[in-house]
Amino acid sequence: MKRRNFLRNSSLAIAGATGIHTMPAANSRHDFRKPVLTIAHITDVHIRPDENVPERFKKCLEAVKQHKVDFFLNGGDSIHDASYNNVKRARVTEQWAVWDECMQLLKGYDVYSCIGNHDPWWSAPSKEDEMYGIPYVVKRLGIPNNYYSFTRKNWHFIVLDGNYKGITLGEDQTQWLKEELEKIPAGHYALLMSHYPILTVTGTWEGGQHKDHKELKQLFYKYKDKVKVCLSGHQHLLDRAWYNGVHYFCNGAMSGFWWGKGNEKSAQPYYYQETPPGYAIIKLYENGEVENEYVTAYIEV
Ligand SMILES: [Fe+2]
Ligand SMILES: [Fe+2]
Numbered sequence: 001m002k003r004r005n006f007l008r009n010s011s012l013a014i015a016g017a018t019g020i021h022t023m024p025a026a027n028s029r030h031d032f033r034k035p036v037l038t039i040a041h042i043t044d045v046h047i048r049p050d051e052n053v054p055e056r057f058k059k060c061l062e063a064v065k066q067h068k069v070d071f072f073l074n075g076g077d078s079i080h081d082a083s084y085n086n087v088k089r090a091r092v093t094e095q096w097a098v099w100d101e102c103m104q105l106l107k108g109y110d111v112y113s114c115i116g117n118h119d120p121w122w123s124a125p126s127k128e129d130e131m132y133g134i135p136y137v138v139k140r141l142g143i144p145n146n147y148y149s150f151t152r153k154n155w156h157f158i159v160l161d162g163n164y165k166g167i168t169l170g171e172d173q174t175q176w177l178k179e180e181l182e183k184i185p186a187g188h189y190a191l192l193m194s195h196y197p198i199l200t201v202t203g204t205w206e207g208g209q210h211k212d213h214k215e216l217k218q219l220f221y222k223y224k225d226k227v228k229v230c231l232s233g234h235q236h237l238l239d240r241a242w243y244n245g246v247h248y249f250c251n252g253a254m255s256g257f258w259w260g261k262g263n264e265k266s267a268q269p270y271y272y273q274e275t276p277p278g279y280a281i282i283k284l285y286e287n288g289e290v291e292n293e294y295v296t297a298y299i300e301v
């Protein structure tokens with residue numbers, strides 16, 4: 001292992017305890033530099049109208065706004081759930097209505113969303129129903145497609161949809177991703193956001209890792225000068241991994257234990273296992289470096 005990578009990993013291991021990944025001492029010459037972008041990454045909001053969840057979420061959003069971010073990335077599972085068999089149309093509609101109401105607080109910000117597994121309504125009366133499946137989620141989230149990309153400064157943001165058979169990107173999206181990475185010019189970098197983690201530490205005891213992770217790992221290695229960061233959620237657990245120069249940040253959940261007080265495995269009230277409710281503030285640098293800080297959110301009823 002090259003010394004530079006060793007230092008980076010040491011920094012990660014130490015910082016892991018606090019949930020903050022700071023840049024290694026070896027790069028302290030950069031400390032006076034400003035990031036080119038500061039982004040909020042929220043995920044797994046699981047919004048619902050009951051238990052005062054909208055008001056609690058709005059308080060969280062106000063806290064996030066204090067960080068003076070350039071824009072928001074939303075990692076999916078925006079609504080509590082539309083995916084189970086017995087969910088009625090009215091329940092789906094009321095969840096999206098409170099999502100819209102809460103998002104009013106982010107007027108003036110761009111919000112780039114990803115589709116979670118709980119967002120699509122599969123038990124619509126027919127596949128022709130306008131609220132059935134992925135296209136309706138695309139519409140409600142106001143995104144251009146179920147997978148898409150955009151560019152800010154010298155960073156390319158690639159938003160993926162893992163809701164294909166067995167948690168994969170499927171053939172078309174994989175081909176699209178290859179073309180997207182190929183197009184990125186030298187000196188530019190890629191941040192990918194998925195709902196399910198591509199590489200995860202907590203995947204050893206919680207399900208949800210991308211099943212095409214080996215193929216993606218190889219693809220990222222081919223474009224190792226470009227791919228720097230992969231963000232995810234779904235686990236409701238805060239974890240981070242590093243492999244072949246790519247940081248994989250799984251940034252917990254805004255809703256913690258789905259806005260509930262938790263269970264016997266919760267380390268503290270509202271935690272899912274040892275992870276508090278929260279969100280990440282991400283700083284991206286012109287040279288491809290990244291900082292990811294997880295901030296605890298206070299979601300008490
Ligand atoms: Fe979730
Ligand atoms: Fe999920």
